[in-house]
Structures are given as structure tokens and as C-alpha cells.
Amino acid sequence: MARAIILMVDSFGIGSAPDADQFGDQGANTFLHIAQQYQQQQDSLLDLPNLSGLGLVNACAEAGKQELPVTRYQASQGAYGYAQELSTGKDTPSGHWEMAGVPVLFDWGYFTEKTNSFSPELIAKINRATGIEGMLANCHASGTDIIARLGEEHMKTGLPICYTSADSVFQVAAHEESFGLENLYKYCETVREVLEGMNIGRVIARPFVGNDASDFTRTGNRRDYAILPPAPTVLDKLDQAGGTVISVGKIADIYAHQGIKVKTKATGLDALMDATIEHINKAEDNCLIFTNLVNFDQDFGHRRDPIGYGKELEHFDSRLPEIFAAMKDDDVLFLTADHGCDPTWPGNDHTREYVPVLAYHHNIESVNLGERKTFADIGQTIADLFKLPSMDYGESFLAQIK
Structure with missing residues (x-):
């Protein structure tokens, strides 16, 4: 065949x-x-x-x-x-x-606000569910730009970089070494559960490596958590x-x-x-x-x-x-x-x-x-x-x- x-x-x-x-x-x-x-x-x-x-x-x-x-x-x-x-x-x-x-x-669910894209109520739910008190970014952004802008702060504070776009998506960038790849996946899996009922198409783990803003690079260990067709x-x-x-x-x-x-x-x-x-x-x-x-x-x-x-x-x-x-x-x-x-x-x-x-x-x-x-x-x-x-x-x- x-x-x-x-x-x-x-x-x-x-x-x-x-x-x-x-x-x-x-x-x-x-x-x-x-x-x-x-x-x-x-x-x-x-x-x-x-x-x-x-x-x-x-x-x-x-x-x-x-x-x-x-x-x-x-x-x-x-x-x-x-x-x-x-x-x-x-x-x-x-x-x-x-x-x-x-x-x-x-119609998908979207985060339409360009800044403060995620509501205080949603952020509080995510913080409780993940055990991580806070996040960086909370806005519409290009993935490479947001890593360059906030990557060093992320490495110092341990807070994940959470952002979105015009798509139905919740994206999380984190350093593979300082934050940990498995911790990033676990965080995204938990966010996927928190977003249930909101009809958000994907939660995307966006790992990166590098020492500072001059050499931060996203890796091939991206993982998408999508709802079922x-x-x-x-x-x-x-x-x-x-x-x-x-x-x-x-x-x-x-x-x-x-x-x-x-x-x-x-x-x-x-x-x-x-x-x-x-x-x-x-x-x-x-x-x-x-x-x-x-x-x-x-x-x-x-x-x-x-x-x-x-x-x-x-x-x-x-x-x-x-x-x-x-x-x-x-x-x-x-x-x-x-x-x-x-x-x-x-x-x-x-x-x-x-x-x-x-x-x-x-x-x-x-x-x-x-x-x-x-x-x-x-x-x-x-x-x-x-x-x-x-x-x-x-x-x-x-x-x-x-």
C-alpha cells in the first residue's frame, strides 16, 4: 500500500x-x-x-x-x-x-490585552497551582525579544517569563539550566490544567540557554500542550x-x-x-x-x-x-x-x-x-x-x- x-x-x-x-x-x-x-x-x-x-x-x-x-x-x-x-x-x-x-x-479564547494580558485572578490561580509566586512579562511579545529583555532577570529571580500573542496561546520561557527543563514542562502542564474551560489552544514551553542577553538562544526542546481536535x-x-x-x-x-x-x-x-x-x-x-x-x-x-x-x-x-x-x-x-x-x-x-x-x-x-x-x-x-x-x-x- x-x-x-x-x-x-x-x-x-x-x-x-x-x-x-x-x-x-x-x-x-x-x-x-x-x-x-x-x-x-x-x-x-x-x-x-x-x-x-x-x-x-x-x-x-x-x-x-x-x-x-x-x-x-x-x-x-x-x-x-x-x-x-x-x-x-x-x-x-x-x-x-x-x-x-x-x-x-x-472561536478560540484569547488574551487580547497587549499589556497585563493575564488577569490578576488568573495569575493568582497559576501561582497557587504551581507554587511559584509570580511571573515576568505578562504581555504580548516576540519570543526572542522577551528573552533578550527579561532573561537575565528571570535567571536572578527564578520567575518564569509568561507571554502571549494574537494567537490563542500561553507561552512560558525559562532557562534550561537555572530553571530546569523538567521544571518548565511541569509548570506548563499545570498551567494547561488551570486554563481548562478557557478554550486556549496551546500552552508552549519555550526553553532557552545562554549566559546573558548577548547570547540567549532558544533550544529545540520546545513542547506544546494543545487541546484535542x-x-x-x-x-x-x-x-x-x-x-x-x-x-x-x-x-x-x-x-x-x-x-x-x-x-x-x-x-x-x-x-x-x-x-x-x-x-x-x-x-x-x-x-x-x-x-x-x-x-x-x-x-x-x-x-x-x-x-x-x-x-x-x-x-x-x-x-x-x-x-x-x-x-x-x-x-x-x-x-x-x-x-x-x-x-x-x-x-x-x-x-x-x-x-x-x-x-x-x-x-x-x-x-x-x-x-x-x-x-x-x-x-x-x-x-x-x-x-x-x-x-x-x-x-x-x-x-x-x-
Whole structure:
């Protein structure tokens, strides 16, 4: 039986979604604006031969109704399209769950105040439950910025750095050595319990190391504590049918570890790609290998670094032939994203955008999948590929790519 591989290029939007104005994101286009900044600042064009060959540039041109300043390659082998999000948010769980066939049709709970984001009552509950009297930050912040600003005070006082963003999230940064990694995990597990009933999507442990603000660095020991999806995902259905779901990166955390048999953590694009290739080489049939390439989002999108983002895309593109070479004849590769994070957009939050929907196998021709009405088309296609019961949402495009 077939195997499927999903490479989830975290935050790689390709044009404003039809409802982007409701999110203040009308005009956002992660890929287009990266390409434009790259041309202006590097005096050269983004060069993505493998992604272009799959049809990425065609998909972005159709989604954004604009031509991109990139090196031109013919779409030669791969299915390409673009999908809009049905879910009510533009956050990580919503995008991931929807692509697995379960859109989020309810409203998340949010901490909307930019400062004093957590109420005195909530802080008192957390202090009582954790036994730690106090916290630092209590605001909306960029993770790297808040560590640089408060990391030294955190190490002196032992108080965790607690912050949030426009997403439904409670984040906790702490030093791996002075605070302790296991203590950070325990603190976050307790906060997750305290937040029960508030519909907060994730509590995220954000460990870091270093001696002072000049060299603080986040580590790969991040851990997400997510609530469960509201219905069985295609991962659950494959697991229940006797198949194997392999998580690479933070996928297992996003799905609250449901339906996943094998979990591999890795830090950085190369390590994530290496782990994915190793699983492709070893995995049995009837298997889904699902990889989140988080660095596009956390290192370049949120940090508003279009040049770094562009260079990372070129490096990712250069490694795709290794994925192709490892695939068997009946394997199917899907490339997509969970939301946008336009590095030229005001602020540092996600942007409401179309995402690419690319598919590849060794015998595929160039196929235009057009506009997809929901990310759930990917989950429905995977269900179709593995002959699983249909999902409640999405339309399979398997017939178009086989």
C-alpha cells in the first residue's frame, strides 16, 4: 500500500485570503513580498527550481493575481493549487487540524490585552497551582525579544517569563539550566490544567540557554500542550485502521499526540529534513510521515526577516531532490502550509492567506488543481489514498494526481 509524506512549510502563505480584511491582512502575501524584497536587497531573483517545477510559482500567481520576481522555471511535474482556510482563526492548530480534515469552526479564547494580558485572578490561580509566586512579562511579545529583555532577570529571580500573542496561546520561557527543563514542562502542564474551560489552544514551553542577553538562544526542546481536535483527524483514522503516523518536529504536540505512533524531534531545517528522509528510507507501507518545518515561521516570519526567509526557501529547495530520491514509486508527497506570516507586514503575527497545495509522485504530470475551498481537501485526499472512511470536510483530488 502507498505511503504519504507531508512537508508543512510553516507560515508559507501565497496571497491574501478572501476574508483577509476581517483579520487586517488584506494585501498580505508572504511569498510575493519575500521575492520582491529579495530582488531589491540582494539584487537577484529567488531561485527555486524544484518548487517551481512542482508548480509553486504558478499557484502563487493564480492566488495573488500577480507575477512574482523569481527565476522562471516551467511547471513540469507535480500538481499545484492553492487553498483558503475554512477555520475561524489563522493560528497553528487551526491550520494543521483543518488540513487533517477537521476545521476549527468555533472561536478560540484569547488574551487580547497587549499589556497585563493575564488577569490578576488568573495569575493568582497559576501561582497557587504551581507554587511559584509570580511571573515576568505578562504581555504580548516576540519570543526572542522577551528573552533578550527579561532573561537575565528571570535567571536572578527564578520567575518564569509568561507571554502571549494574537494567537490563542500561553507561552512560558525559562532557562534550561537555572530553571530546569523538567521544571518548565511541569509548570506548563499545570498551567494547561488551570486554563481548562478557557478554550486556549496551546500552552508552549519555550526553553532557552545562554549566559546573558548577548547570547540567549532558544533550544529545540520546545513542547506544546494543545487541546484535542474536536473530531477524529485523518491521522486518527489511519492509526485506527492499522496504519502508522510518524511525526517529525512539533506535529505530535499540535495534535495532542493523538493518532501518532512514532515521534521524532529535531532542531533546524537540515535536521528536520534529515529525519524525514531517514523515515522515508525505513518506513513500512501504509504510513504517513508528517513534518513541520517550523523555522520558516519562528526564525524568519515572526522576526520579519524576508531575506533570511528567502535564503531558507532556496536551501529547502536544494534539498527536495533528496526527498524525491528516497520515495518509492507509489509514495505521494504533499507540500503545504498552515497560515501566512508575511515578514513585511506590520507587527509580527500570522497573516490570513491562501496556502500552496502541491503534490508529487514519480509518475505525475503537471496538473493544475486550482482553488481549493478548504485545507481539508488534503486530509480528504489522504483518506482516499489510504482507503479510509471519508472525512466530514474537504474534497479529494486524488483522481487528479494519480
